[in-house]
Amino acid sequence: MFLAKVIxxxxxSQKSPELQGMKLLFIQPYVNKDxxxxxxxxxxxxxxxxxxxxxxxxxxxxxxxxxxxxxxxxVPVDAAIVGIVDxxxxxxxxxxxx
Amino acid sequence: MFLAKVIxxxxxSQKSPELQGMKLLFIQPYVNKDxxxxxxxxxxxxxxxxxxxxxxxxxxxxxxxxxxxxxxxxVPVDAAIVGIVDxxxxxxxxxxxx
Amino acid sequence: MFLAKVIxxxxxSQKSPELQGMKLLFIQPYVNKDxxxxxxxxxxxxxxxxxxxxxxxxxxxxxxxxxxxxxxxxVPVDAAIVGIVDxxxxxxxxxxxx
Amino acid sequence: MFLAKVIxxxxxSQKSPELQGMKLLFIQPYVNKDxxxxxxxxxxxxxxxxxxxxxxxxxxxxxxxxxxxxxxxxVPVDAAIVGIVDxxxxxxxxxxxx
Amino acid sequence: MFLAKVIxxxxxSQKSPELQGMKLLFIQPYVNKDxxxxxxxxxxxxxxxxxxxxxxxxxxxxxxxxxxxxxxxxVPVDAAIVGIVDxxxxxxxxxxxx
Numbered sequence: 001m002f003l004a005k006v007i008x009x010x011x012x013s014q015k016s017p018e019l020q021g022m023k024l025l026f027i028q029p030y031v032n033k034d035x036x037x038x039x040x041x042x043x044x045x046x047x048x049x050x051x052x053x054x055x056x057x058x059x060x061x062x063x064x065x066x067x068x069x070x071x072x073x074x075v076p077v078d079a080a081i082v083g084i085v086d087x088x089x090x091x092x093x094x095x096x097x098x
Numbered sequence: 099m100f101l102a103k104v105i106x107x108x109x110x111s112q113k114s115p116e117l118q119g120m121k122l123l124f125i126q127p128y129v130n131k132d133x134x135x136x137x138x139x140x141x142x143x144x145x146x147x148x149x150x151x152x153x154x155x156x157x158x159x160x161x162x163x164x165x166x167x168x169x170x171x172x173v174p175v176d177a178a179i180v181g182i183v184d185x186x187x188x189x190x191x192x193x194x195x196x
Numbered sequence: 197m198f199l200a201k202v203i204x205x206x207x208x209s210q211k212s213p214e215l216q217g218m219k220l221l222f223i224q225p226y227v228n229k230d231x232x233x234x235x236x237x238x239x240x241x242x243x244x245x246x247x248x249x250x251x252x253x254x255x256x257x258x259x260x261x262x263x264x265x266x267x268x269x270x271v272p273v274d275a276a277i278v279g280i281v282d283x284x285x286x287x288x289x290x291x292x293x294x
Numbered sequence: 295m296f297l298a299k300v301i302x303x304x305x306x307s308q309k310s311p312e313l314q315g316m317k318l319l320f321i322q323p324y325v326n327k328d329x330x331x332x333x334x335x336x337x338x339x340x341x342x343x344x345x346x347x348x349x350x351x352x353x354x355x356x357x358x359x360x361x362x363x364x365x366x367x368x369v370p371v372d373a374a375i376v377g378i379v380d381x382x383x384x385x386x387x388x389x390x391x392x
Numbered sequence: 393m394f395l396a397k398v399i400x401x402x403x404x405s406q407k408s409p410e411l412q413g414m415k416l417l418f419i420q421p422y423v424n425k426d427x428x429x430x431x432x433x434x435x436x437x438x439x440x441x442x443x444x445x446x447x448x449x450x451x452x453x454x455x456x457x458x459x460x461x462x463x464x465x466x467v468p469v470d471a472a473i474v475g476i477v478d479x480x481x482x483x484x485x486x487x488x489x490x
Contacts, residue, residue, distance in 0.1 A: 001318075001339040001373060003304070007130060008188035010101070012157050015181030016147055016167045024099075024157070026186060028130065032301060032322065032337040040336055042138055043130040045099040045157055049310055054189065059306055059318070059339055061372045063161055063357055068370035069310045076166035076180050078099060078159045082313060082370050083306030088320060090302035091348065105228060106286035108199070110255055110279030114245055114265045117278060122197075122255070124284060126228065140236055141228040143197040143255055152287065161259055174264035174278050176257045177197060203424060204482035206395070208451050208475030212441055212461045215474060220393075220451070222480060224424065238432055239424040241393040241451055250483065259455055272460035272474050274453045275393060295416075295437040295471060297402070326399060326420065326435040334434055343408055353404055353416070353437055355470045357455055362468035363408045376411060376468050377404030382418060384400040385446065 001061045003037065003085060004029045005098040006054050010045050018075045023048040025081060027060060030098045035090045037098050046079035047072055057097040059083035099159045101135065101183060102127045103196040104152050108143050116173045121146040123179060125158060128196045133188045135196050144177035145170055155195040157181035197257045199233065199281060200225045201294040202250050206241050214271045219244040221277060223256060226294045231286045233294050242275035243268055253293040255279035295355045297331065297379060298323045299392040300348050304339050312369045317342040319375060321354060324392045329384045331392050340373035341366055351391040353377035393453045395429065395477060396421045397490040398446050402437050410467045415440040417473060419452060422490045427482045429490050438471035439464055449489040451475035 004027040012024065025048050030037040037057075044060070049069035052058050058081045060066075066080035067073060088095050102125040110122065123146050128135040135155075142158070147167035150156050156179045158164075164178035165171060186193050204222040208215075221244050226233040233253075240256070245265035248254050254277045256262075262276035263269060284291050302320040306313075319342050324331040331351075338354070343363035346352050352375045354360075360374035361367060382389050400418040404411075417440050422429040429449075436452070441461035444450050450473045452458075458472035459465060480487050 001371060002336065003339060008186065008193075010157065010186050011184045012181030013184050014148055015157070018166065019180060026130065026188060029336070032320065042100065042127070045101060050308055059304065059309070061370050063372050064163075065358075065361065065370045065372045067163065068312065068368060074166060076159050076163045076178065078161050078163045080370065083309030086305045086307050088302065088304050090320065095302075106284065106291075108255065108284050109282045111282050112246055113255070113279030116264065124228065124286065140198065140225070143199060162261075165261065172264060174257050174261045174276065175197060176259050176261045204480065204487075206451065206480050207478045209478050210442055211451070211475030214460065222424065222482065238394065238421070241395060260457075263457065270460060272453050272457045272472065273393060274455050274457040295469060296434065297437060323434070326418065344406055353402065353407070355468050357470050359456075359459065359468045359470040362410065362466060374468065377407030380403045380405050382400065382402050384418065389400075 001059050002029045004058055004060055006052050006056050016076055032090055035093055035095050037095055044079050046081050047077045048081045050081055050084055052081050052084055057085040059085055099157050100127045102156055102158055104150050104154050114174055130188055133191055133193050135193055142177050144179050145175045146179045148179055148182055150179050150182055155183040157183055197255050198225045200254055200256055202248050202252050202254055212272050228286055231289055231291050233291055240275050242277050243273045244277045246277055246280055248277050248280055253281040255281055295353050296323045298352055298354055300346050300350050310370055326384055329387055329389050331389055338373050340375050341371045342375045344375055344378055346375050346378055351379040353379055393451050394421045396450055396452055398444050398448050408468050424482055427485055427487050429487055436471050438473050439469045440473045442473055442476055444473050444476055449477040451477055
């Protein structure tokens with residue numbers, strides 16, 4: 001899994017029927033660099049499974065595991081938000097969330 | 099999933115039989131950079147499942163999930179377009195689609 | 197899937213028994229850059245399923261989908277050539293094949 | 295699998311129910327460069343399955359294999375620590391662990 | 393699959409029980425650049441299934457396919473060596489193995 005910040009959302013009315021009703025969030029992965037979380041890599045569209053909102057720091061999973069949460073069984077998605085992050089500790093220090 | 103723009107199409111008459119009749123679109127992933135969607139990463143060949151056309155902004159999924167749409171069950175593909183994007187919002191702003 | 201050019205072949209006589217008889221081709225992925233297909237990323241060893249040869253432009257798939265073609269069921273491979281490309285069109289122009 | 299150093303931990307109280315009780319460690323992959331292990335790539339959140347702690351050099355696996363350890367069956371995770379590294383030898387030399 | 397050179401080995405005594413008895417090799421992927429095989433990308437820990445040794449040029453596979461060789465069924469690994477490379481030909485020339 002990776003850490004990410006929810007930066008927005010995506011609306012697609014013409015879509016695969018299995019995706020109906022899914023909340024599609026736009027997220028930016030963040031990684032550790034010298035005890036600071038910095039944006040890194042490509043922004044991703046992930047299905048929400050935990051009630052996440054824009055601006056929150058989240059944990060997301062990819063691949064088949066994205067279809068193991070309660071609302072994505074059999075749905076053609078490859079990324080899902082599985083947690084809202086309370087805190088991240090790096091080498092004994094609580095780092096600031098993005 | 100990632101956002102992409104459909105930039106073209108691919109024709110392959112000699113192919114794995116399971117791919118017969120599949121519409122193969124050539125897509126360029128786009129990512130967020132300062133509230134602008136910019137091209138990033140490699141252009142990909144994806145199967146269409148939603149009637150997408152060249153020039154449209156789409157949502158695509160990869161890996162096993164690409165075989166969970168109506169026309170790809172058991173087909174040797176690893177990328178499928180699963181939605182046509184209406185709008186993308188980043189931090190409260192509707193960003194321009196590519 | 198990605199586009200690639202078949203650049204060569206690999207011979208391995210000491211191998212996993214399931215790989216016996218597989219034609220192992222060495223391929224270089226190509227991506228679109230300003231309506232030109234250019235080499236990008238790492239050269240890959242892929243199993244051929246369509247009778248591809250050196251110098252041809254092909255379509256290949258990765259991950260579990262590589263084991264959905266007729267000759268790879270249950271075989272430990274993660275990349276397979278699934279089509280020989282006739283033409284690639286980008287924004288209304290037929291681009292030159294590598 | 296890749297080598298990594300456990301650099302911290304992540305707490306998420308609002309999460310997918312299947313993740314309850316999982317120890318989420320924050321790890322930094324390390325790779326070989328001239329017989330020295332150096333940090334490379336993105337920091338990852340992985341589930342611990344072997345009692346690893348901050349500062350230890352570990353082995354982790356990704357994708358579906360992350361759900362083959364004793365405590366992750368059916369859990370939406372894509373990375374798991376599967377070993378604590380005793381030693382790494384490169385071309386006949388024991389290299390220093392990170 | 394990718395080509396790689398076996399550069400060393402990894403010892404982990406505290407590990408997931410399914411990994412007991414597995415030979416963990418440390419490998420460096422190699423790619424083609426102008427008919428020369430050059431190191432590229434991250435060094436990986438792979439399970440051996442063919443009796444490979446340090447210094448040998450091998451073929452490895454990733455993801456679920458890594459668990460389709462004789463000794464890895466159900467084992468939490470995502471990379472396996474599946475062949476020892478005899479020769480690599482690029483555009484009609486046998487290239488030097490790393």
